[in-house]
Amino acid sequence: MTPHPRRRRRGDDRREQIIDEALKAFADNGYRSTSIAEIADRCGLSQPGLLHYFPNKAALLEAVLDYRDRLDYDRLGFDQELHGKDALLRLAQLVDHNMHVPGLVRLFTVLTSEAVTADHPAHDWALNRYRDLQEFLAGALRAGIADGSIRREIDPAAVARQVFAMMDGLQLQWLVDPDNVDMAALFRAYIDELIAYIA
Amino acid sequence: MTPHPRRRRRGDDRREQIIDEALKAFADNGYRSTSIAEIADRCGLSQPGLLHYFPNKAALLEAVLDYRDRLDYDRLGFDQELHGKDALLRLAQLVDHNMHVPGLVRLFTVLTSEAVTADHPAHDWALNRYRDLQEFLAGALRAGIADGSIRREIDPAAVARQVFAMMDGLQLQWLVDPDNVDMAALFRAYIDELIAYIA
DNA sequence: GTCTATATAGCGATAGAC
């Protein structure tokens, strides 16, 4: 209450609110089908009122994606230099958690698929996101090979791609039919078998 | 040339042409972002001219999905009662082939992700498609268990879901970054390991 | 910082002429 003008500026709150509502809206209907007027409305703003904070729709999308990446990377422990199996188990934990935030999962899934066309404003984001995730896991697997906990014959880059493919594919099936797909259990079963295979 | 009016009606050609162009357009930009005027234009038709063949946009989408399903199910040999490993190898062949038809793959990927919201006109299609595919493969795996070529401990329904998850996830990565993702090789490696594991 | 008003463009669908 009584927001002190020196430290807690109103503008920053508005920005956060807009990003939050935009995230939900993009997750529900994708980027192209969501109007900024609808997002503005959910914030109790007029459409030009929203455009006071973001110059255009693409800039708003970018802010949403930055926010989402920060959440995910924090949860993954991106910087923590995890070794092979630890990184895989961390991913299984992430999928467990994702079942409680369907909105975020839907945002990622809808946007990534929408962004497969090269001219989409989120195409570079999708490309870099896969590269980052793949390098994170491939690095962890290489570390596991180095310390002898993972067999030398396995291909870290290929396994990394397969793991994220399984994760995304299960997310898609879960989103389409949430009551009949236990995403976390299916992913954990895959990870357990994979760990047994690569050890 | 010189189309005989009795057998080869012009209207059927037009319908096929419209479906073909609609498929490409939906694959490029999704359903919601594609206008029927744009599809009509690619066919050398006006927008009301197109609506002479399909009463509305959703009906056109349905025709496109029917067409796509027919292509896929034919290629899978849906009716042929394949046993365990044969069905898995057939899927690997399908992924090989898919690398030559990126448009069809994109159609499926973009539409399925768009259709995760329950009100989307393709939502039921996506749901039934996964159910059909999952039952096809789960049935084949059960047949493999029955004839002793697959271990009794494996869960046919779970493995079937995982296999299609891997397929879809690799498709997504391939579409985002075609030059750096060898979808067919990654899927075949997964299938080979899976066959070794379940045998 | 937020508004009203508006410019400009696109959408799906229908009516009716040829």
Place this chain on the structure above:
DNA sequence: GTCTATCGCTATATAGAC
């Protein structure tokens, strides 16, 4: 079978008042 014309609606973005 295909067109022009048009309705009613929605979109992004800008101009300018308060």
